[in-house]
Amino acid sequence: MKARVHVMLKDGVLDPQGEAVRHALGHLGFSGVEGVRQGKVIELDLAATDAASAEAEVQKMCDKLLANTVIEKYTVEIV
Amino acid sequence: MKARVHVMLKDGVLDPQGEAVRHALGHLGFSGVEGVRQGKVIELDLAATDAASAEAEVQKMCDKLLANTVIEKYTVEIV
Numbered sequence: 001m002k003a004r005v006h007v008m009l010k011d012g013v014l015d016p017q018g019e020a021v022r023h024a025l026g027h028l029g030f031s032g033v034e035g036v037r038q039g040k041v042i043e044l045d046l047a048a049t050d051a052a053s054a055e056a057e058v059q060k061m062c063d064k065l066l067a068n069t070v071i072e073k074y075t076v077e078i079v
Numbered sequence: 080m081k082a083r084v085h086v087m088l089k090d091g092v093l094d095p096q097g098e099a100v101r102h103a104l105g106h107l108g109f110s111g112v113e114g115v116r117q118g119k120v121i122e123l124d125l126a127a128t129d130a131a132s133a134e135a136e137v138q139k140m141c142d143k144l145l146a147n148t149v150i151e152k153y154t155v156e157i158v
Contacts (some may be wrong), residue, residue: 006120021121021145030140032126041085041120042100047111061109064098 001046003058004053004077007067008039051078080124082137083156086146121145127147130157 009015011012022046044061048054050072058076088094097115123140127133137155146153153155 007095008122010122018121024144025140028140028143030136032136033091033123033140034126035124037122039120041087041118042097042114043087043116043118044116047113056112059108061104061107061112063105 001048001051001054002079003046003054004079005042005044005058005066005074006039007042007062007074008071010073011073013071018042019053039072044053045079054078080127080130080133081158082123082124082125082133083158084121084137084141084145084153085118085156086121086141086151086153087116089150091150092150118151133157 015037018038021038022033022036023024044058046054046057050055053074055078058078062074062076063069094116097117100117101112125133125136128148129137129141134155134157137157141153141155142148143154
């Protein structure tokens, strides 16, 4: 079973990486880019076969390791 | 209009960051994680109002800046 986790900075948190991308796109001539936020995507191959328990397990992984929940939010998707 | 870009290493390309996450999850007691791949997700706020032209523009951004197409693959999604 595959799970996909998105980890993004929370909305109020400054995202210098995203800002750098926005500036770079502007310099390359891409106008009309009003904002950029950059985050991580983590794809996990799991041995689990039950979607609900796999999702709960991945949420624990996020809380313990994959996301810094002080400044980051995450979403878990079983695919 | 919002676009979401996923940038992942191509399948044959070694992903040391993903491997590090896999090992760390193992050490934390999460067994049953068979593989981990880590990539980037970039969320763009675009001024464009036409989905098709926005998608074409974002694909150009990927080819020019957001992805290293020698080793990375990307997907564009208009949300």
